[in-house]
Amino acid sequence: MGRDVPALVFTREDRRRYRIKMRDCLDAFARMLRDDRFEGERPRVGLEIELNLVDDRAEPAMRNTDVLEAIADPAWSTELGRFNLEINVPPRGLTAGGPDAWESEIRAALNHADERAASAGARLVTVGILPSLRQRDIGAESLSESPRYRLLNDQVFAARGEDLRIEVDGVDRLRTYADTITPEAACTSTQFHLQVSPESFPAYWNAAQAIAGVQVALSANSPFLFGKELWHETRVPLFEQATDTRPEEIKVQGVRPRVWFGERWITSVFDLFEENLRYFPALLPLCEEEDPLDTLDRGDVPELAELSLHNGTIYRWNRPVYAVADGRPHVRVENRVLPAGPTVADTLANGAFYYGLTRALAEEDRPVWSRMSFAAAEENLHTAARHGIDALLYWPGMGEVPVPELVLRRLLPLAHRGLERSGMDAAWREPLLGIVEQRCVTARNGAVWQKEMLHRIEDADHAGRHEALRRMTALYIDYMHLNAPVHTWPVD
Numbered sequence: 001m002g003r004d005v006p007a008l009v010f011t012r013e014d015r016r017r018y019r020i021k022m023r024d025c026l027d028a029f030a031r032m033l034r035d036d037r038f039e040g041e042r043p044r045v046g047l048e049i050e051l052n053l054v055d056d057r058a059e060p061a062m063r064n065t066d067v068l069e070a071i072a073d074p075a076w077s078t079e080l081g082r083f084n085l086e087i088n089v090p091p092r093g094l095t096a097g098g099p100d101a102w103e104s105e106i107r108a109a110l111n112h113a114d115e116r117a118a119s120a121g122a123r124l125v126t127v128g129i130l131p132s133l134r135q136r137d138i139g140a141e142s143l144s145e146s147p148r149y150r151l152l153n154d155q156v157f158a159a160r161g162e163d164l165r166i167e168v169d170g171v172d173r174l175r176t177y178a179d180t181i182t183p184e185a186a187c188t189s190t191q192f193h194l195q196v197s198p199e200s201f202p203a204y205w206n207a208a209q210a211i212a213g214v215q216v217a218l219s220a221n222s223p224f225l226f227g228k229e230l231w232h233e234t235r236v237p238l239f240e241q242a243t244d245t246r247p248e249e250i251k252v253q254g255v256r257p258r259v260w261f262g263e264r265w266i267t268s269v270f271d272l273f274e275e276n277l278r279y280f281p282a283l284l285p286l287c288e289e290e291d292p293l294d295t296l297d298r299g300d301v302p303e304l305a306e307l308s309l310h311n312g313t314i315y316r317w318n319r320p321v322y323a324v325a326d327g328r329p330h331v332r333v334e335n336r337v338l339p340a341g342p343t344v345a346d347t348l349a350n351g352a353f354y355y356g357l358t359r360a361l362a363e364e365d366r367p368v369w370s371r372m373s374f375a376a377a378e379e380n381l382h383t384a385a386r387h388g389i390d391a392l393l394y395w396p397g398m399g400e401v402p403v404p405e406l407v408l409r410r411l412l413p414l415a416h417r418g419l420e421r422s423g424m425d426a427a428w429r430e431p432l433l434g435i436v437e438q439r440c441v442t443a444r445n446g447a448v449w450q451k452e453m454l455h456r457i458e459d460a461d462h463a464g465r466h467e468a469l470r471r472m473t474a475l476y477i478d479y480m481h482l483n484a485p486v487h488t489w490p491v492d
Helices: 012-034 062-069 102-118 147-160 184-188 202-218 233-242 249-253 269-279 292-295 305-311 344-362 374-390 401-423 428-444 446-461 464-483
Strands: 045-054 076-078 084-092 123-125 164-169 173-178 189-196 319-324 328-339 391-395 397-404
Touching: 012 305, 045 344, 062 084, 062 102, 062 173, 076 249, 076 428, 084 189, 102 123, 102 173, 102 344, 123 464, 173 305, 184 233, 184 292, 189 202, 189 344, 202 319, 202 374, 202 391, 202 401, 202 428, 233 374, 269 305, 269 319, 269 344, 305 319, 305 428, 319 344, 328 344, 344 428, 374 391, 374 401, 374 446, 391 401, 397 401, 401 428, 446 464
Parallel strands: none
Antiparallel strands: 045 084, 045 123, 045 189, 076 084, 164 173, 189 328, 319 328, 391 397
16 A cells, blocks of 8 residues: 555446456466465565654654655655554564674664654654654544555445544553544554565465464564553454444445455465455555556566555555565565554564574464464454453464463474574574563563553642653653663663
8 A cells, every 4th residue: 555546536447347357366376376476585575664753842743744854865755644653664584693783774764754854843753652642643634645545444434434443452442433544544564574485475474363362462562542551462353443444234244345365375376366356345446557468478577566555455463575676576465463663673573583583483384373363363353452461362272372372382482483584593583582581570661661651640749631642652752772771671
């Protein structure tokens, strides 16, 4: 969905043509898989980070256009809300440049952007949901200026035929309605990309699905929304509800949601793109001139624009991606379950855990998905989002087990093994996975720190909820810039 689209009114003919083009794209993709046309020899990793903009009071700053102009870097782009931005960190080999290269590159980019944002009266914050966000900050006027967001908003509500209902029960209860999709803008994430061969894609996707709950439990960083204390990773239920095109009657008929965990383990990357066409009507039926089958017949590589655009409007927690780079097509897994932040150090620790663990699981003789139901993996995700690092998750051979015990006893050794097989030596692995280890030992992550700090401010200073959230956010930003892992942040 990153592409620009014009402001349009779609006709029935547009939708008919788009359906035909989608089928042609799927046929072309199947031919490319059969003919082994994909880049698979140089696996690469990538990273996208979504950020919030705040003013000098640590409250939302609706200035992404001004900030983007000040940054003046094509790696940066707008997101759905005017208080959001996104950076796309260039892809690389997992061990390219040595142990400090990726962190130095990301920190330099974020620090430069923060300096430029200051000239536009804003600061950058990496957090799953901005704690100081209020419901009055979310409305039609909060949508970014790009026509694609207005068009997406119109199409979602045309499909629904009614306002969005958002319900989340946690420590507090949230019940509200929205007449735009801008509540989705409250959800800011970290997205890890992993390029793999089509042959190994099913194993890596299945592995990513199996550990999604563990990832969320370890890294939860979104406990507040609109002044309410809800789930440890409230971003998960909010995102699922804020882009739901189904009215209640359609939900009870079993129609799949567009924010989707899926419903089965896969045996081919083709399965996921085929499901997209089979289950989901087009939101943005825009056709390009390219005929993908003719392009293949000429010996060229098709862009498969319709397949990619449609895929971008289906929000799987682990999404398949088709892309063409330097004239070579490839596929990759886009891991979308994690919130942004708290620090670059935490982010890279999360990445090391993900990349190492998925490789180890993908290469097991008896894979975890042969011993675990898909429904159990999905239940793990929502249990982890609700309870964070205190969650009890199911794992084959262990039953229901506390997250720290599962990670320390079973998964961290596997993550070390996977990174070692990827060429990462112990001097690099130990500091990164050591952050994950210490989160487990201390049972502390971003959500835990936010909740404890909020209550300390409320209790000690008798501050009202919004004022306490605002002050907590300001402290969060200060610690974020120190780049010390969140489990070391004080509460005093």
